[in-house]
Amino acid sequence: MSRVLRALVIVLLAASCGGGGGSGTSPRNLDNACSILEQRPGYYRAFRSAERRWGVPVHVQMATIYQESKFDSDARTPFRYSLGVIPIGRQSSAFGYSQALDGTWDEYLADAGRRGARRDNIRDATDFMGWYMDLSHKELGIPKSDARRHYLAYHEGRTGYRRGSYNAKSWLLRVSTQVGERAVLYERQLRNCRAAR
Secondary structure (H helix, E strand, C coil), rough: HHHHHHHHHHHHHHHHCCCCCCCCCCCCCCHHHHHHHHHHHCCCCCHHHHHHHHCCHHHHHHHHHHHHHHHCCCCCCEEEEEECEEEEEECCCCCCCCCCCCCHHHHHHCCCCCCCCCCCHHHHHHHHHHHHHHHHHHHHHHCCCHHHHHHHHHHHHHHHHHHHHHHHHHHHHHHHHHHHHHHHHHHHCCCCHHHCC
């Protein structure tokens, strides 16, 4: 095997190993809010802190994080490939629990006064999400309990949401409905959850 081919195989193997972004770090049984909080007690403190600061309910935060990262602190977007085999970078700069983009995260750090915050820290990620949804509430009038519409604004950005860019994306409308349904499920579960007291 030539050196070039051998190097290409090594690069491809390394890229395929790194593409998952923190696999195995998510809690088990992600369909049960109580199970998630029992496995990760620090999550509830983070969700409640963001709820107190920004007014975004715990179940809305949880449903959005589920959709964005499945509660994986190291979640990243998949790699893009040139010629179908050569990795040329990730699809976007989205990273962490909230899948915040670099530019939006930088805006949050400056605006919310959280210079040392990290996207792979649940407390910082939930605070970011609360900050973002609070701005969407103020600028777009989305009720803080409306997980479906918040997800659309979160995914498309507030400018895209204003323009209604999501209307041309049937898959996104379907996903936002699923986020809304999951928020209702989590809200119902949290009412009877020992870990949420």
